[in-house]
Amino acid sequence: PAEAKVLAVGSTIEQFDIEMLKAANPNVIFVSHKNSREPLAKLLDMFPSVEWVHARSAGIDFITSPQLLSQARGVALTNAKGCFSSTLAEYTLMACSYFAKDLPRLLKNKNAKNWDRYDVLELRGATMGIIGYGDIGRAVAKLADAYGMNVLALRRNPKRSMYDPYIKKAYGGEDMNELVSECDYIVVAAPLTEDTRGLINANVLSHVKKDAVLINVGRGPIIDEEAMIQSLQQQNGKLKGVALDVTTIEPLPSDSPLWSMENVLLSPHNMVKTANFLREATEMFVEENLPRYLRGLDLLNPVDKVAGY
Amino acid sequence: KTAEDFGEALKEQKPNVVFVSPSCPKARVQLPALLQKFPTVEWVHAQSAGIDFLVCDELSATTPVMTNAKGQFSSSLAEYAMLACSYFAKGIPQLIRQKGAKSWTKFDVQELRGQTMGIVGYGDVGRAVAKLAKQYGMKIVALRRNPRRDTDEEKLCDVVYGNDKASLNRLMSESDYIVCSAPSTVDTKGMVNADAFASVKDGAVFLNLGRGLVVDEEAMIKALKSGKLKGAALDVFIEEPLPEDNELWELDNVLISPHNMDQTSTFMHEATEFFVNENLPRFVCKEELLNPVDKVAGY
Numbered sequence: 001p002a003e004a005k006v007l008a009v010g011s012t013i014e015q016f017d018i019e020m021l022k023a024a025n026p027n028v029i030f031v032s033h034k035n036s037r038e039p040l041a042k043l044l045d046m047f048p049s050v051e052w053v054h055a056r057s058a059g060i061d062f063i064t065s066p067q068l069l070s071q072a073r074g075v076a077l078t079n080a081k082g083c084f085s086s087t088l089a090e091y092t093l094m095a096c097s098y099f100a101k102d103l104p105r106l107l108k109n110k111n112a113k114n115w116d117r118y119d120v121l122e123l124r125g126a127t128m129g130i131i132g133y134g135d136i137g138r139a140v141a142k143l144a145d146a147y148g149m150n151v152l153a154l155r156r157n158p159k160r161s162m163y164d165p166y167i168k169k170a171y172g173g174e175d176m177n178e179l180v181s182e183c184d185y186i187v188v189a190a191p192l193t194e195d196t197r198g199l200i201n202a203n204v205l206s207h208v209k210k211d212a213v214l215i216n217v218g219r220g221p222i223i224d225e226e227a228m229i230q231s232l233q234q235q236n237g238k239l240k241g242v243a244l245d246v247t248t249i250e251p252l253p254s255d256s257p258l259w260s261m262e263n264v265l266l267s268p269h270n271m272v273k274t275a276n277f278l279r280e281a282t283e284m285f286v287e288e289n290l291p292r293y294l295r296g297l298d299l300l301n302p303v304d305k306v307a308g309y
Numbered sequence: 310k311t312a313e314d315f316g317e318a319l320k321e322q323k324p325n326v327v328f329v330s331p332s333c334p335k336a337r338v339q340l341p342a343l344l345q346k347f348p349t350v351e352w353v354h355a356q357s358a359g360i361d362f363l364v365c366d367e368l369s370a371t372t373p374v375m376t377n378a379k380g381q382f383s384s385s386l387a388e389y390a391m392l393a394c395s396y397f398a399k400g401i402p403q404l405i406r407q408k409g410a411k412s413w414t415k416f417d418v419q420e421l422r423g424q425t426m427g428i429v430g431y432g433d434v435g436r437a438v439a440k441l442a443k444q445y446g447m448k449i450v451a452l453r454r455n456p457r458r459d460t461d462e463e464k465l466c467d468v469v470y471g472n473d474k475a476s477l478n479r480l481m482s483e484s485d486y487i488v489c490s491a492p493s494t495v496d497t498k499g500m501v502n503a504d505a506f507a508s509v510k511d512g513a514v515f516l517n518l519g520r521g522l523v524v525d526e527e528a529m530i531k532a533l534k535s536g537k538l539k540g541a542a543l544d545v546f547i548e549e550p551l552p553e554d555n556e557l558w559e560l561d562n563v564l565i566s567p568h569n570m571d572q573t574s575t576f577m578h579e580a581t582e583f584f585v586n587e588n589l590p591r592f593v594c595k596e597e598l599l600n601p602v603d604k605v606a607g608y
Contacts, residue, residue, distance in 0.1 A: 086446070090421055094392060094395035097395075098401075100388070101566075103392075109567070113553045113558045117568065118572070119574045120570060120572060122388060124388070148384070268416075270418060274417060275417050
């Protein structure tokens with residue numbers, strides 16, 4: 001918008017001309033860089049005139065700081081939720097079918113030139129549980145429902161899904177074990193917060209259905225990676241396979257057992273990375289929220305700083 | 310398994326229905342022989358969607374009506390079609406290569422949303438694929454013998470062409486993903502040929518879940534090797550099992566499945582149920598049978 005002006009762009013604090021900025025009184029910060037936590041906190045300290053921070057991503061776990069979250073300071077925080085949902089829904093259903101049609105077996109057979117006919121599973125009629133029912137969870141539910149899957153959701157406020165046409169039943173956090181015991185496919189689509197870190201632990205994994213598939217499109221640390229690996233490898237482990245677009249440490253260290261496990265589909269946190277995604281997420285800021293800010297209207301996609309998402 | 314297996318004594322019971330499965334070897338020879346032996350037969354039901362395993366001049370000359378199990382296999386094949394499209398859109402071949410090399414390297418992926426799927430042969434399977442692809446936000450272009458046949462109540466297709474050569478080439482040039490789901494008939498043999506592959510869009514992906522004979526396999530292999538086609542997902546082949554010396558086994562950008570993408574543990578059971586619970590009662594009550602097929606047309 002004509003009334004808005006970009007004062008500076010940088011990825012480290014050294015790249016910003018502090019004196020110039022102090023005189024210009026910036027009121028908005030747009031955050032995109034993955035190492036933004038420290039520079040952002042410093043900028044917030046240096047420029048009390050900043051009222052609003054917009055994150056170009058859906059997750060804000062990588063930019064939080066006391067300065068950003070301070071209730072006293074009251075900086076508005078918005079994000080790009082909703083911009084990534086469609087492509088992640090596509091990935092999620094693909095990951096389900098990857099195991100339903102037993103692609104690991106197909107690929108092994110191809111290498112051996114082995115024509116080995118086996119039965120495949122259908123997603124139709126199978127049960128999917130979605131942990132974390134935000135924009136991404138909803139987009140996944142919609143597509144899963146189109147496949148004829150039974151979709152269950154686990155969310156902080158299950159009552160919010162009372163009239164959701166894509167969900168058969170919504171569970172609260174305390175019913176996690178019950179949820180996973182009913183699912184053929186478990187999708188983690190939650191944000192990373194204090195409450196979700198390590199949420200999918202050994203105890204939860206011991207309750208999953210035999211031959212369940214686990215898919216993570218949220219954040220790596222939500223799943224206890226050790227426990228997950230054990231569930232895949234051990235005799236009495238229940239997991240048939242996992243599809244991970246996110247891992248606890250990224251890039252995934254080369255000594256992680258996940259690299260050499262057959263029933264693991266790994267992607268380098270790129271399942272949202274379409275040619276357009278950066279542009280579309282930025283467009284959301286420029287064409288939707290910036291005009292709203294200038295006109296004193298409510299901003300889209302406010303983030304609940306207390307909840308962390 | 311053969312007409313001889315059925316004794317003369319059976320004639321006294323005047324059998325009027327034959328149920329034939331594609332697992333019967335040499336069914337193409339045995340069925341007409343059986344029909345000649347038992348002229349009381351009025352109806353033949355095939356336990357599959359494709360009837361190409363039965364079609365021949367001798368069969369065309371017989372009188373009984375024929376029905377098949379179309380529609381019973383469509384759902385699983387539609388799921389496979391979307392998996393195959395996403396397999397290439399999300400770069401699974403590259404993911405697998407990177408996994409083998411323990412390489413964590415980000416690359417761009419594609420969305421199916423907004424892309425165009427061209428469906429060659431718009432029967433039950435084609436329609437089931439279109440229905441699911443539409444849920445992904447894909448645009449659908451279809452090719453069928455009778456483009457004006459208004460059975461598309463759901464209006465899934467954005468465009469429908471007739472099955473002439475120019476139309477096929479046009480569909481190939483407009484599609485990001487081409488799904489071949491046509492039956493194998495005299496008219497469709499080798500239909501997707503060198504000309505068709507020469508017309509494809511850059512980066513197009515080809516799927517065959519119909520019958521191998523509909524495609525000129527040599528021409529397809531050429532298009533795959535030259536990079537004209539980004540990749541192919543094939544559940545059916547001209548020769549099955551696919552011979553070990555067939556080049557397709559060695560191409561990186563080909564997903565091969567052994568004609569099992571509709572083979573669920575229940576599919577035969579469900580198809581048989583269809584015969585027993587749907588058509589058999591209709592036959593007994595002298596009502597119109599479901600899924601009639603044209604023995605001469607071949608589908």
